[in-house]
Amino acid sequence: MNNFELYNPTKLVFGKGTVGRLGELVKPFGTRVLLVYGGGSIKRTGLYDQVLSQLSGIGVTVRELSGIEPNPRLSSVHKGVEICRKENIDFILPVGGGSVIDAAKAIAAGAKYDGDAWDFCTGKAQIEDALPLGTVLTLAATGSEMNGNAVISNWEEKLKRGLGSKLVYPKFSILDPELTFTVPRDQTVNGIVDIMSHVFEQYFSRTTDIPLQERFAESVLQTVIENGEKAIENGSDYEARANLLLSGTYALNGTLPNGVVTDWATHGIEHEVSAIYDIPHGAGLAIIFPNWMKYVYQERVERFVQYAVRVWNVDPAGKSDDEIALAGIQATRDYFTRIGAPATLGELNIGGDQLDRMAEEAVRYGAIGSFKKLEKADVKRILELSL
Numbered sequence: 001m002n003n004f005e006l007y008n009p010t011k012l013v014f015g016k017g018t019v020g021r022l023g024e025l026v027k028p029f030g031t032r033v034l035l036v037y038g039g040g041s042i043k044r045t046g047l048y049d050q051v052l053s054q055l056s057g058i059g060v061t062v063r064e065l066s067g068i069e070p071n072p073r074l075s076s077v078h079k080g081v082e083i084c085r086k087e088n089i090d091f092i093l094p095v096g097g098g099s100v101i102d103a104a105k106a107i108a109a110g111a112k113y114d115g116d117a118w119d120f121c122t123g124k125a126q127i128e129d130a131l132p133l134g135t136v137l138t139l140a141a142t143g144s145e146m147n148g149n150a151v152i153s154n155w156e157e158k159l160k161r162g163l164g165s166k167l168v169y170p171k172f173s174i175l176d177p178e179l180t181f182t183v184p185r186d187q188t189v190n191g192i193v194d195i196m197s198h199v200f201e202q203y204f205s206r207t208t209d210i211p212l213q214e215r216f217a218e219s220v221l222q223t224v225i226e227n228g229e230k231a232i233e234n235g236s237d238y239e240a241r242a243n244l245l246l247s248g249t250y251a252l253n254g255t256l257p258n259g260v261v262t263d264w265a266t267h268g269i270e271h272e273v274s275a276i277y278d279i280p281h282g283a284g285l286a287i288i289f290p291n292w293m294k295y296v297y298q299e300r301v302e303r304f305v306q307y308a309v310r311v312w313n314v315d316p317a318g319k320s321d322d323e324i325a326l327a328g329i330q331a332t333r334d335y336f337t338r339i340g341a342p343a344t345l346g347e348l349n350i351g352g353d354q355l356d357r358m359a360e361e362a363v364r365y366g367a368i369g370s371f372k373k374l375e376k377a378d379v380k381r382i383l384e385l386s387l
């Protein structure tokens with residue numbers, strides 16, 4: 001196991017009716033709140049009214065930024081920064097999924113920076129200060145509710161880039177599984193794939209002697225696999241939604257990578273696809289991940305054997321290591337297909353004309369991944385397998 005530091009200051013408030021604690025949670029942080037949300041699903045579900053009633057109960061001034069896109073755009077971040085400056089905002093409250101939360105993080109940092117918030121995504125500037133934020137999560141997927149990361153799309157330049165800082169961890173996140181009952185089937189599927197992919201990026205590692213981290217990862221995967229199907233079957237299954245929601249948080253809140261060299265190549269590749277075609281992140285991952293697995297598994301076949309046996313209950317009797325590993329990879333693809341995720345870029349009307357550009361962008365700072373270091377030709381091959 002490698003040395004590591006674990007830092008996570010986010011207070012998680014989990015369970016039925018926890019939106020009723022929003023006022024009490026916001027109160028210590030500010031008096032002028034920017035409420036950030038997406039396309040209006042929170043109005044249809046009544047959550048918007050609940051949030052406003054909590055905020056009016058503590059007498060804060062509320063300004064709003066709505067219309068945050070899935071794959072949130074830099075233009076929305078700019079709008080939010082402008083409101084923060086003009087209105088002297090001192091606290092940001094995103095209510096929604098990862099896109100809304102990510103936009104809020106970029107706004108929080110951008111509001112305290114003289115230049116363009118995009119600089120944090122290109123490495124031109126580091127985040128040195130940020131407004132505090134707290135979240136009300138409505139979708140199980142990204143883990144953004146309990147980490148310091150955000151992913152922003154620069155639509156004009158067709159680039160999707162991440163930022164990360166200890167300063168943008170949410171002060172608190174409210175996770176009420178009932179708020180996820182209205183998540184449509186396709187978004188539930190995207191969320192399941194996203195959560196599993198976060199685990200894959202940390203589980204398929206060359207680091208040895210990490211049994212606790214491996215079992216953490218395998219338990220998150222098994223919990224998602226079981227409860228994901230239940231949540232798809234019955235969107236109002238509280239226990240299934242609750243288990244999925246908590247799995248999403250644990251998949252990316254810093255628990256799994258302790259002492260582990262992680263990979264993240266597949267996320268890098270997917271970001272290049274969704275930067276150009278604006279497809280849901282989870283859909284892109286469902287297509288690319290099993291192809292990445294097939295491409296790299298021989299680098300450390302025993303890790304894929306363990307995955308097949310422990311996560312998918314593949315019977316190893318009479319099979320070679322290669323056969324067991326490939327059976328686990330096939331089980332992954334079959335599961336994604338069973339829940340309704342796409343298997344090829346073609347299903348999303350994406351052809352091969354931009355493969356070179358995507359492969360080139362994916363390795364712009366050098367080879368990506370650590371399980372197998374991927375150069376441009378490797379990325380292109382994985383994308384070709386995904387067509």
Ligand SMILES: NC(=O)c1ccc[n+]([C@@H]2O[C@H](COP(=O)([O-])OP(=O)(O)OC[C@H]3O[C@@H](n4cnc5c(N)ncnc54)[C@H](O)[C@@H]3O)[C@@H](O)[C@H]2O)c1
Pocket residue numbers: 038039040041069070071072096097098099100102138139140141142143144147149150151179180181182183184187190191194252281
């Ligand atoms: N910050 C991170 O650590 C991190 C990790 C992975 C991915 N991401 C990024 O997060 C973004 C995706 O976020 P996401 O997967 O949470 O989806 P999302 O926030 O983009 O939401 C997807 C859709 O679901 C709708 N929705 C959300 N909650 C709903 C509800 N309760 N009922 C009905 N509809 C609802 C939204 O309006 C939207 O149309 C991508 O940009 C991705 O790159 C961030």
